Amino acid sequence: MRSTTSRAARAALATTSAAALALVLASCGATNETDGSTGTDTGTGTGTADGDLADTLVGAGASSMQAAMQAWAVNFQTESGTTVNYDPVGSGSGRTQFLSGGVSFAGSDAYLTDEELTQAESRCVDGAVDLPVYVSPIAIAYNLPGVEDLQLSPAALAGIMAQEITTWDDPAIAETNEGVELPSTTITPVNRSDDSGTTENFTEYLDAVAPDAWTYGVVETWPIAGGEAAQGTSGVVQAITNGEGTIGYADASQVGDLSVAQVGVGGEFVGPTPEAAAAILDNSERVEGRPEGDLAIELARDTTASGTYPIVLISYMVACKGYEDQTEADTVAAFIEYVASEDGQQAAAEQAGSAPISDTLREDIGTSLELVRGS
Known part of the structure; x- marks a missing residue:
């Protein structure tokens, strides 16, 4: 909350x-x-x-x-x-x-x-x-050549952004991507460098669904050094585009041709469609x-309702x-x-x-x- x-x-x-x-x-x-x-x-x-x-x-x-x-x-x-x-x-x-x-x-x-x-x-x-x-949904955009479909559990996503999961072939990622050939490429998480409501909404989600992996609470200013920081939504998208192995969060309308992950909700994985984003309002x-x-x-970030995408702003x-x-x-x-x-x-x-x-x-x-x- x-x-x-x-x-x-x-x-x-x-x-x-x-x-x-x-x-x-x-x-x-x-x-x-x-x-x-x-x-x-x-x-x-x-x-x-x-x-x-x-x-x-x-x-x-x-x-x-x-x-x-x-x-x-x-x-x-x-x-x-x-x-x-x-x-x-x-x-x-x-x-x-x-x-x-x-x-x-x-x-x-x-x-x-x-x-x-x-x-x-x-x-x-x-x-x-x-x-x-x-x-609008906040997309989890990534740049990993050869991997077009990616499913991430809440704990795995939180671990990635907390820099505890550091390579793309980590078991926490592999277990929800059976049959996908994940490289050993180093993960570079990308975050906003400025005070951002998008960051607040994203960390509110992480705090709600994976508090053991994300221990930094709900913040407007990104709390961890070591990844890559960029100014504004466009800056984050550009940083992900320019770096192989990158992953970050940005308004779905602005991610362009970047690959976008599906996130675990209940027993399924859901992508950031407008319909799935709107569904969370029915549960909030x-x-x-x-x-x-x-x-x-x-917002009910921890919803398990089918067809609902909870990482929205x-x-x-x-x-x-x-x-x-x-x-x-x-x-x-x-x-x-x-x-x-x-x-x-x-x-x-x-x-x-x-x-x-x-x-x-x-x-x-x-x-x-x-x-x-x-x-």
Whole structure:
């Protein structure tokens, strides 16, 4: 279990140019605001018919959401005229920038801690909320020529990442890969070098399913030296690609042509498909004791349910409940409303391979957005 005190248009636009994507993902930018307010429609689209939005909306945070954010930002700009600038600096940095007032919203692979919720009381009119809008499997990607299919038990995966299992022909790996010719190649585990919600989600899984092998707890900062560290999701993928015998964890949408392992769940081995990632939400509960409107989810990492992939991340949009400037509040709410809509979720699924959220969760987000607007 994670400790809370540690630390619009329609589906993706196929004709969008690279220049447009670069524009909307540029980091930094001043908000050029206009007067007005948005509608409160919680279905599809942006709900902007009743008023004007800010010309620019600035956010920062999780790099895991970058591919989805590309589609969301382009589509939202097409529908509303608002340019969304999102800097994928990582979850920790995004939350820090949000809490200091540097950006209007944060993208985060981990919900706000109790300490951060307290900080948000000063940053926002009435505190902040975590709204889960992006559900994606964390793939266990590896580079081992000649081995295209790999099955790893939770204990074996934990042992590899803890650097206790050091060669690919180790018996702990071989016993779940009968008939596969495993080389004696040295294993090089690759981890994030920056504070990362992806790391927190991955170590939360390891801590839940293999605490005897993974003794480092749930952390945002990788606790072991000796492997290879890389900045951001793209850095981890590049490091695995460049080194034979490497293995690491990264958002499944960004692993490209790398081989991906299946992990043991109950009596079967499951790969990181969107359907398997979405299944874990059916076995998970909301975190207790959170502020009004906050929708943080406690994932059941140790599930044994068939067809469920438990190494997933839920990325949250972190927003204020009320902003000093009403146009900023309306623009943040309108953007998140589009992101959570059926169209926004379909755009993310097509662009990033994520699992669309349920109708029930979408309705709950709509209710929380009234608080974001200050209603």
